[in-house]
Amino acid sequence: MLRFALLILLAATCGPAAAWNAAGHRLAAWIAWQQLDEPARQKAAEILATHPDHARWSARGRADDAAAIFAEAATWPDDIRGDPRFEDDRGTLAGAPLPGFPDRKRHASWHYVDLDAQGRVRAGEIDIRIPELADAIRRAATPAAAAYALPWLLHLVADIHQPLHVGRFGDEGGNAVTVENPFNPRQPFPTLHTYWDDLPGPPWLRGRRLEAAGKDLLSRYPPPVRGDVAAWRTESHALLASAYPQELGSLLPIIGEHFHERALDIARRRVAAAGHRLGWLLADLLAPGVPRETRDGGAATGKAPSGAKSP
Numbered sequence: 001m002l003r004f005a006l007l008i009l010l011a012a013t014c015g016p017a018a019a020w021n022a023a024g025h026r027l028a029a030w031i032a033w034q035q036l037d038e039p040a041r042q043k044a045a046e047i048l049a050t051h052p053d054h055a056r057w058s059a060r061g062r063a064d065d066a067a068a069i070f071a072e073a074a075t076w077p078d079d080i081r082g083d084p085r086f087e088d089d090r091g092t093l094a095g096a097p098l099p100g101f102p103d104r105k106r107h108a109s110w111h112y113v114d115l116d117a118q119g120r121v122r123a124g125e126i127d128i129r130i131p132e133l134a135d136a137i138r139r140a141a142t143p144a145a146a147a148y149a150l151p152w153l154l155h156l157v158a159d160i161h162q163p164l165h166v167g168r169f170g171d172e173g174g175n176a177v178t179v180e181n182p183f184n185p186r187q188p189f190p191t192l193h194t195y196w197d198d199l200p201g202p203p204w205l206r207g208r209r210l211e212a213a214g215k216d217l218l219s220r221y222p223p224p225v226r227g228d229v230a231a232w233r234t235e236s237h238a239l240l241a242s243a244y245p246q247e248l249g250s251l252l253p254i255i256g257e258h259f260h261e262r263a264l265d266i267a268r269r270r271v272a273a274a275g276h277r278l279g280w281l282l283a284d285l286l287a288p289g290v291p292r293e294t295r296d297g298g299a300a301t302g303k304a305p306s307g308a309k310s311p
């Protein structure tokens with residue numbers, strides 16, 4: 001009974017998980033960066049240099065390194081969850097938005113979409129927001145005009161590849177499911193959502209270790225087909241059936257060794273796929289000298305990218 005009470009307490013104190021943890025987002029961004037040519041990298045760096053939190057990213061990346069700043073920017077939509085300058089979507093925070101920003105909302109509903117048993121969307125907006133943000137970057141007349149959309153796009157293309165971010169409406173994408181995880185002594189009873197978020201690596205993954213982990217993913221997993229947002233969503237949702245452990249521990253579903261190995265493989269493959277697709281999409285959006293009206297719809301249409309490194 002005491003143990004049961006403890007579990008309830010644990011479940012109650014762990015808030016809803018956000019997304020792939022920071023490692024997943026930095027890895028996807030690192031892989032995307034490898035797909036960009038030098039002009040596109042410079043354009044991305046110019047955009048991020050106008051963001052109000054650029055100095056924070058630079059400090060955290062521990063270098064004035066454009067690739068490290070790009071990777072840090074990908075975690076921004078999770079960072080603002082605890083940032084007093086921003087508020088929950090129903091909040092009434094007074095004051096003007098940050099310069100160039102449309103609002104001061106954390107937009108928790110942008111990170112996911114939850115479907116019911118009939119496949120209908122019941123919560124979340126990730127699949128709507130990705131093409132909108134891509135469009136905002138494509139239309140931006142100045143780097144500053146794309147500064148709000150770019151970190152969001154870096155983040156959400158990775159999130160939509162996390163199977164539980166196209167989750168079950170009934171259990172809040174696994175946030176309402178507690179499991180026993182013998183593979184992480186520091187967090188033995190995570191929610192299923194958090195378990196999946198943490199699979200790509202430790203949240204402090206940066207620098208040379210990030211680079212090594214990124215290279216490892218590129219060597220293990222060949223580039224995916226490009227697809228479009230609808231296809232990425234469908235792929236993630238198809239993985240859901242096997243994202244829930246079936247083995248029962250003493251009280252809770254338990255992560256078994258075979259399940260854990262398979263989940264790790266899926267998580268890494270999805271992060272690699274997200275990185276490639278994000279890179280191809282950005283190669284289009286940031287291509288210099290292409291009249292805006294001739295660029296394809298990128299994520300919205302799934303047309304072949306114009307970037308040289310895409311398949």
Ligand SMILES: [Zn+2]
Nearest residue numbers: 018019111159
């Ligand atoms: Zn997220």
